[in-house]
Amino acid sequence: MFDFNQSYFKLFGLSEQFALDTSKLANAFRELQAQYHPDRFVNADDKERRVALQSTGFINEAHESLKSPRLRARYLLTLKGVEFDDEIDTTSDGMFLMQQMEMREALEDAQSVSDDSETVLDAVEKIGKEVKGLSQSLQDDFVSHFDTDNLVAAKEAVLKMKFFERLSKEVKTLTEKLEDDMF
Amino acid sequence: MALLQISEPGMSTAPHEHRLAIGIDLGTTNSLVASVQSGVAKTLQDQEGNTLLPSVVRYLENGDIVVGQDAHDSQLDDIANTISSAKRLLGRGVGDIKTLAGNLPYSFDTSDEHSNVPQIKTIAGNKTAIEVSAEILKSLKKRAEDSLGGELKGAVITVPAYFDDAQRQATKDAARLADLNVYRLLNEPTAAAVAYGLDQRDELNESENERIIAVYDLGGGTFDISILKLNKGVFEVMATGGDSALGGDDFDHLIAEWILEKSESELTHHALVEARRVKEALTDNDEIIASIETSEGDWSGLISRADFDEMVAPLVKKTLMACRRALRDADLEKDQVHDVVMVGGSTRMPIVREKVGDFFEKPPLVDIDPDQVVAIGASIQADVLAGNKPDDEMLLLDVIPLSLGLETYGGLVEKVVSRNTTIPITRGQEFTTFKDNQTAMTIHVLQGERETVEENRSLAKFTLRGIPPMVAGAARIKVTFQVDADGLLNVQAEEEMTGAKSGIEVKPSYGLTDNQIEGMIRASMDNAKEDMEARKLREQLVEADRTLEAIDSAMASDADELLSEDEVQTLLTARSQLIAAKQTAESAATVKAAIKHMEHEADFYVARRMNKNVNEAMAGHSVNEFEK
Numbered sequence: 001m002f003d004f005n006q007s008y009f010k011l012f013g014l015s016e017q018f019a020l021d022t023s024k025l026a027n028a029f030r031e032l033q034a035q036y037h038p039d040r041f042v043n044a045d046d047k048e049r050r051v052a053l054q055s056t057g058f059i060n061e062a063h064e065s066l067k068s069p070r071l072r073a074r075y076l077l078t079l080k081g082v083e084f085d086d087e088i089d090t091t092s093d094g095m096f097l098m099q100q101m102e103m104r105e106a107l108e109d110a111q112s113v114s115d116d117s118e119t120v121l122d123a124v125e126k127i128g129k130e131v132k133g134l135s136q137s138l139q140d141d142f143v144s145h146f147d148t149d150n151l152v153a154a155k156e157a158v159l160k161m162k163f164f165e166r167l168s169k170e171v172k173t174l175t176e177k178l179e180d181d182m183f
Numbered sequence: 184m185a186l187l188q189i190s191e192p193g194m195s196t197a198p199h200e201h202r203l204a205i206g207i208d209l210g211t212t213n214s215l216v217a218s219v220q221s222g223v224a225k226t227l228q229d230q231e232g233n234t235l236l237p238s239v240v241r242y243l244e245n246g247d248i249v250v251g252q253d254a255h256d257s258q259l260d261d262i263a264n265t266i267s268s269a270k271r272l273l274g275r276g277v278g279d280i281k282t283l284a285g286n287l288p289y290s291f292d293t294s295d296e297h298s299n300v301p302q303i304k305t306i307a308g309n310k311t312a313i314e315v316s317a318e319i320l321k322s323l324k325k326r327a328e329d330s331l332g333g334e335l336k337g338a339v340i341t342v343p344a345y346f347d348d349a350q351r352q353a354t355k356d357a358a359r360l361a362d363l364n365v366y367r368l369l370n371e372p373t374a375a376a377v378a379y380g381l382d383q384r385d386e387l388n389e390s391e392n393e394r395i396i397a398v399y400d401l402g403g404g405t406f407d408i409s410i411l412k413l414n415k416g417v418f419e420v421m422a423t424g425g426d427s428a429l430g431g432d433d434f435d436h437l438i439a440e441w442i443l444e445k446s447e448s449e450l451t452h453h454a455l456v457e458a459r460r461v462k463e464a465l466t467d468n469d470e471i472i473a474s475i476e477t478s479e480g481d482w483s484g485l486i487s488r489a490d491f492d493e494m495v496a497p498l499v500k501k502t503l504m505a506c507r508r509a510l511r512d513a514d515l516e517k518d519q520v521h522d523v524v525m526v527g528g529s530t531r532m533p534i535v536r537e538k539v540g541d542f543f544e545k546p547p548l549v550d551i552d553p554d555q556v557v558a559i560g561a562s563i564q565a566d567v568l569a570g571n572k573p574d575d576e577m578l579l580l581d582v583i584p585l586s587l588g589l590e591t592y593g594g595l596v597e598k599v600v601s602r603n604t605t606i607p608i609t610r611g612q613e614f615t616t617f618k619d620n621q622t623a624m625t626i627h628v629l630q631g632e633r634e635t636v637e638e639n640r641s642l643a644k645f646t647l648r649g650i651p652p653m654v655a656g657a658a659r660i661k662v663t664f665q666v667d668a669d670g671l672l673n674v675q676a677e678e679e680m681t682g683a684k685s686g687i688e689v690k691p692s693y694g695l696t697d698n699q700i701e702g703m704i705r706a707s708m709d710n711a712k713e714d715m716e717a718r719k720l721r722e723q724l725v726e727a728d729r730t731l732e733a734i735d736s737a738m739a740s741d742a743d744e745l746l747s748e749d750e751v752q753t754l755l756t757a758r759s760q761l762i763a764a765k766q767t768a769e770s771a772a773t774v775k776a777a778i779k780h781m782e783h784e785a786d787f788y789v790a791r792r793m794n795k796n797v798n799e800a801m802a803g804h805s806v807n808e809f810e811k
């Protein structure tokens with residue numbers, strides 16, 4: 001019988017920590033899918049098919065949650081009893097918000113540095129690299145807070161990750177648009 | 184019958200039960216059916232030897248329905264009652280038709296305001312795209328039953344990767360009307376990758392665990408690009424993209440426009456037919472003469488492949504842009520792609536093959552007929568799902584093609600399941616009330632990538648009642664989305680304190696209600712009796728063949744040894760009677776009686792063969808050995 005109460009880490013046989021063995025996750029994911037996917041139950045009765053649907057739903061959700069660094073960090077905190085409310089929770093770190101605004105402005109300015117799409121693209125890619133570097137150090141922050149049981153600071157890091165997620169999405173959209181223009 | 188199959192003692196006499204399963208490519212222009220027989224996937228032909236069934240249905244005044252080539256050929260004579268391209272209407276609402284109708288030759292009945300499903304006016308009454316598609320499926324089903332000779336256990340039907348929930352549901356509804364058991368809806372590009380057996384190649388190449396495959400599918404009316412990942416028999420769709428309004432027809436239009444410009448005449452159906460001929464001829468010729476009749480007289484002009492290539496370059500470029508986007512969604516670079524699979528008749532165009540090869544920096548796979556490759560892949564998947572290949576580990580993991588979300592305050596859409604998430608998936612999201620003492624909440628489910636409600640596709644709306652009166656923001660409403668392996672959605676809303684619940688299986692916006700489907704099924708019951716008898720007869724004919732085969736092989740092996748002249752004569756008489764019954768094929772009952780008679784006459788022979796086999800098997804052993 002499938003255990004819907006087990007932790008996502010236990011499901012994939014991973015240790016409960018932020019550092020992730022991605023190939024181990026990928027292999028365990030495939031093995032579980034091979035076992036529980038509804039396609040394995042097309043000739044079974046309704047009940048078995050429903051269970052298959054629910055178990056794979058759980059497996060997929062678990063996989064998505066561990067694959068993304070932000071969701072993984074968030075999940076680790078919820079396991080420790082930290083609650084998140086997406087409609088209210090946000091960071092109040094003024095310095096951080098200022099830095100975000102500056103990066104957004106830089107992204108906008110980059111678009112008007114030149115008429116040449118290639119130059120613009122270079123500028124945008126440079127910001128993209130910066131965003132990537134800062135996200136990485138934010139992940140390091142999370143790990144050090146989490147490991148020292150400073151859950152409030154760890155939660156703050158997770159909330160900040162969302163800003164970088166949006167920012168890198170914007171960089172991506174912009175890069176795509178620029179490349180399409182050049183193509 | 185089983186009595187004639189003699190095997191060594193201790194060996195199983197029960198042959199592995201082979202479940203008949205088919206793969207169907209339900210296309211906009213043409214449809215096909217394929218099945219795996221003796222381990223080989225093959226498309227099935229009709230009695231005239233045609234593989235492609237034009238997706239055209241003609242309704243006649245006397246209630247008869249003509250499907251396929253004949254309907255296609257009479258299209259110009261009876262355009263109002265001949266429905267083509269029904270796939271474009273599947274899962275579409277009345278509102279969508281306004282944008283599509285300009286390109287459709289038939290008219291719609293809009294008198295029923297309560298119906299969300301567009302009703303096409305025909306001489307035989309109003310028909311929906313679902314009913315039209317069901318006729319195509321029925322025709323393919325019959326073709327499969329005729330050539331496989333037995334009852335179909337299930338089918339895999341392919342859909343474009345781009346199909347949204349309503350379109351997938353409509354496809355399933357059509358299958359239900361055609362009385363087909365759908366194992367799974369499968370994305371067309373995924374089916375193509377399966378057809379090439381790329382999962383098997385994987386094992387040959389031990390140095391690489393993963394294989395990345397791009398499937399480029401340019402059909403008559405749609406373009407799809409899918410990026411798949413293969414690892415130890417598991418297919419994962421990493422990203423899909425494309426353009427649901429770009430296909431070979433657009434290439435025809437460009438040539439037609441060129442012809443019209445050069446000949447200074449008006450657009451006609453004939454110009455389009457000529458354009459298609461020119462396009463196809465340019466696949467094997469460097470230049471070709473295009474000619475049409477104009478009001479001024481006959482016109483003809485030379486068109487070279489270079490002219491053509493220049494004309495269509497923007498269309499090809501558009502497809503490549505979608506390829507780049509899909510690669511980016513999958514977080515991959517071009518050089519990480521191992522194989523490029525070509526699907527759809529339009530990929531026969533040399534310019535398409537060349538540009539796609541340039542883009543991915545490797546020659547695309549074109550060995551399997553691009554029109555058949557999807558149906559072949561679907562049949563392989565159907566065979567696996569039917570359980571005919573218990574050792575096959577192949578598993579297809581699909582992603583949801585479009586994001587699913589809910590309407591929130593201010594007409595904005597909050598995404599709950601984003602596109603390219605692996606399905607099936609169950610995901611909950613919490614919402615709250617925004618007014619004091621609010622006791623009900625409308626849940627509006629949308630599909631699409633845009634920010635606002637108007638720009639996305641509305642799938643369903645329902646209301647959760649019984650929320651206890653509280654201050655704004657205090658109630659906790661959990662909305663759960665469940666998407667199954669076919670990409671079909673089910674939404675539940677629950678107020679967590681009181682447990683007030685409401686839910687919906689998303690389909691009413693553009694699909695048919697269960698009652699409507701039941702009604703249609705009942706209406707088709709009138710013909711069902713005949714179908715049943717026909718099926719029984721087919722089964723008996725197959726059974727007759729098996730009996731004949733068994734008796735012939737038995738007699739060939741030991742008739743001299745076990746039978747007298749007279750006995751041989753008796754068996755041969757019964758055999759001729761069975762052959763005669765088979766050839767007249769009057770009814771299932773007469774064929775069955777002849778089989779029984781054959782078996783009855785052969786009883787003594789079966790017993791003798793059994794004894795002989797047992798004796799041979801025991802020779803050299805002491806009886807004691809067998810008593811244990």
